[in-house]
Amino acid sequence: MYINQASYYLPSARVTNEYFASLNGLSNDWIVERTGIQERRKAGEFENTNTMAVEAVKVLQQNTGSDLKDVDLIVGGTYSPYDTVVTLAHFVQHHLVLEDAQAVSVSAACSTFLNSMEIVEGYFASNKSSKAIVVLSEHNTAYNNEHDTKSGHLWGDGSTAFLISKERLSPDDVEIKDIITRGAANVGKGIEGVMLKPANGGIDMPNGKDVFINAIQYMSSVTKSILEKNGYSLDDLNYLVPHQANLRITKNVAQNLGLSQDRALSNVQYLGNTGCAGSGIALAEHWNEYKKGDVIVVTVFGGGYSYGAMLLTL
Amino acid sequence: MYINQASYYLPSARVTNEYFASLNGLSNDWIVERTGIQERRKAGEFENTNTMAVEAVKVLQQNTGSDLKDVDLIVGGTYSPYDTVVTLAHFVQHHLVLEDAQAVSVSAACSTFLNSMEIVEGYFASNKSSKAIVVLSEHNTAYNNEHDTKSGHLWGDGSTAFLISKERLSPDDVEIKDIITRGAANVGKGIEGVMLKPANGGIDMPNGKDVFINAIQYMSSVTKSILEKNGYSLDDLNYLVPHQANLRITKNVAQNLGLSQDRALSNVQYLGNTGCAGSGIALAEHWNEYKKGDVIVVTVFGGGYSYGAMLLTL
Numbered sequence: 168m169y170i171n172q173a174s175y176y177l178p179s180a181r182v183t184n185e186y187f188a189s190l191n192g193l194s195n196d197w198i199v200e201r202t203g204i205q206e207r208r209k210a211g212e213f214e215n216t217n218t219m220a221v222e223a224v225k226v227l228q229q230n231t232g233s234d235l236k237d238v239d240l241i242v243g244g245t246y247s248p249y250d251t252v253v254t255l256a257h258f259v260q261h262h263l264v265l266e267d268a269q270a271v272s273v274s275a276a277c278s279t280f281l282n283s284m285e286i287v288e289g290y291f292a293s294n295k296s297s298k299a300i301v302v303l304s305e306h307n308t309a310y311n312n313e314h315d316t317k318s319g320h321l322w323g324d325g326s327t328a329f330l331i332s333k334e335r336l337s338p339d340d341v342e343i344k345d346i347i348t349r350g351a352a353n354v355g356k357g358i359e360g361v362m363l364k365p366a367n368g369g370i371d372m373p374n375g376k377d378v379f380i381n382a383i384q385y386m387s388s389v390t391k392s393i394l395e396k397n398g399y400s401l402d403d404l405n406y407l408v409p410h411q412a413n414l415r416i417t418k419n420v421a422q423n424l425g426l427s428q429d430r431a432l433s434n435v436q437y438l439g440n441t442g443c444a445g446s447g448i449a450l451a452e453h454w455n456e457y458k459k460g461d462v463i464v465v466t467v468f469g470g471g472y473s474y475g476a477m478l479l480t481l
Numbered sequence: 482m483y484i485n486q487a488s489y490y491l492p493s494a495r496v497t498n499e500y501f502a503s504l505n506g507l508s509n510d511w512i513v514e515r516t517g518i519q520e521r522r523k524a525g526e527f528e529n530t531n532t533m534a535v536e537a538v539k540v541l542q543q544n545t546g547s548d549l550k551d552v553d554l555i556v557g558g559t560y561s562p563y564d565t566v567v568t569l570a571h572f573v574q575h576h577l578v579l580e581d582a583q584a585v586s587v588s589a590a591c592s593t594f595l596n597s598m599e600i601v602e603g604y605f606a607s608n609k610s611s612k613a614i615v616v617l618s619e620h621n622t623a624y625n626n627e628h629d630t631k632s633g634h635l636w637g638d639g640s641t642a643f644l645i646s647k648e649r650l651s652p653d654d655v656e657i658k659d660i661i662t663r664g665a666a667n668v669g670k671g672i673e674g675v676m677l678k679p680a681n682g683g684i685d686m687p688n689g690k691d692v693f694i695n696a697i698q699y700m701s702s703v704t705k706s707i708l709e710k711n712g713y714s715l716d717d718l719n720y721l722v723p724h725q726a727n728l729r730i731t732k733n734v735a736q737n738l739g740l741s742q743d744r745a746l747s748n749v750q751y752l753g754n755t756g757c758a759g760s761g762i763a764l765a766e767h768w769n770e771y772k773k774g775d776v777i778v779v780t781v782f783g784g785g786y787s788y789g790a791m792l793l794t795l
Contacts, residue, residue, distance in 0.1 A: 289606060293606035473571065
């Protein structure tokens with residue numbers, strides 16, 4: 168299976184660390200030292216998970232120069248839903264006017280990008296789809312308590328979309344060689360590390376240290392696993408695209424793997440933690456920089472816990 | 482692929498129509514005439530989507546006489562999540578202590594049962610799973626406005642679970658011959674017929690008539706389609722298991738298809754609309770009544786819109 172094109176959308180409003188300094192006394196230096204985050208985007212009054220998903224798909228239409236009418240499957244990913252009935256997949260189907268396309272939305276927390284890709288892989292394998300959109304959108308600020316000094320300053324909003332085909336359609340397509348996803352609900356504080364209870368208070372991360380430690384460990388080990396399983400070494404790896412939770416996590420994973428820091432893509436500095444969209448946005452931001460022969464691993468870790476890796480080659 | 486076993490769980494508290502009569506003046510006769518609903522179950526104070534999912538899985542363990550340790554994939558379905566990060570799939574993984582199982586939760590509104598089954602089909606087809614649990618749980622009352630005289634009286638809570646294997650494991654297994662799912666976001670009032678906006682008011686069904694009409698039409702037509710596609714006629718059909726939204730919808734679908742009413746299974750009278758769990762609970766309630774040679778169609782329609790059918794044979 169192949170990624171034909173990638174896109175992303177960011178709401179225009181920027182929230183700098185100064186906002187949290189005035190709100191709850193966290194200094195810019197304190198936030199940057201612990202997270203690397205300098206600012207994040209915030210969805211506008213009339214924006215939500217569904218509208219941001221459509222914005223990313225509009226950019227995908229522009230980037231492909233196509234109306235995407237041949238798409239037969241839409242997989243939406245979010246843990247910060249605007250509507251769990253009219254999900255982002257259905258909202259995108261409505262935007263594209265794709266009569267009778269298959270549509271479903273999923274969550275495995277911040278790992279959802281790879282679960283969504285793996286679900287597409289399954290539809291391709293069962294011959295029920297040949298062209299799919301994966302669209303990820305997070306409206307973290309709709310569920311965030313900005314006054315929470317543990318994690319209120321971490322979250323940002325954004326969306327990303329990918330056009331995926333079963334067969335190669337162009338020499339420029341990026342091949343998805345392998346995907347691994349796993350739940351890790353029995354690891355550490357898996358079911359109480361990060362939570363988003365929509366009817367009971369929204370985002371909460373009471374056990375950030377446990378999340379931090381396990382994110383580093385699992386993203387490092389699953390990256391090694393997927394490379395080894397497919398006959399690659401760490402020296403072959405051109406880009407690592409980790410979940411964008413915290414710059415220190417990314418740096419630790421790169422260090423664990425013996426990678427120079429510039430090979431680990433990062434947008435958390437200027438976007439904050441954009442949830443399951445973060446690694447997808449990072450992959451999409453650099454879409455035109457990848458070269459023939461490049462080997463890329465996207466690796467994710469999320470609440471639940473959950474983790475995964477996806478191996479891409481050009 | 483095969484269903485090895487089925488289970489369901491219902492919270493103990495019953496809410497009768499008299500409750501709504503005293504709350505907002507809707508009479509028992511009025512509710513029964515329009516919906517067939519006489520009572521519904523309500524989750525207890527310490528119950529939620531995740532705990533009810535685990536209760537259904539505990540019954541599945543009892544029914545199978547197995548600890549289910551060989552399960553390698555859990556697909557959770559809900560549109561009324563307790564936690565979108567620690568999803569019901571992850572919570573079930575934690576309960577079963579299934580190290581490294583794949584886990585993801587999905588929503589396509591009231592159609593989610595069949596989307597979940599189709600996702601399992603995909604994992605089987607891509608050789609990433611051979612034994613899976615699909616678990617569906619709805620905590621409608623967590624998001625319902627009981628004072629809403631349009632739809633506040635419709636909703637109930639409950640959960641259901643299915644053990645599914647790629648290969649036949651027993652002569653009693655029920656074969657899944659085919660699954661069809663579709664989004665229908667461009668049909669009628671697809672994106673505004675039913676909604677559940679967790680951060681913006683919960684369940685709302687401002688266009689019940691449009692939902693009613695399209696539910697009848699799509700469940701009738703997709704049932705015909707899946708039978709014809711697989712070489713069966715309506716005369717071959719022993720049981721129809723429709724989405725449990727409204728007894729009048731079920732009766733209309735049966736009438737459209739020329740089926741006697743007793744061949745259409747129904748629990749909406751005593752459970753209300755239990756969302757994506759409803760048709761699964763109905764299938765599970767009658768699990769020991771199906772006989773060799775029986776042909777069963779599960780058909781669903783949900784917000785979004787979304788619809789589907791699953792063909793089962795014994």
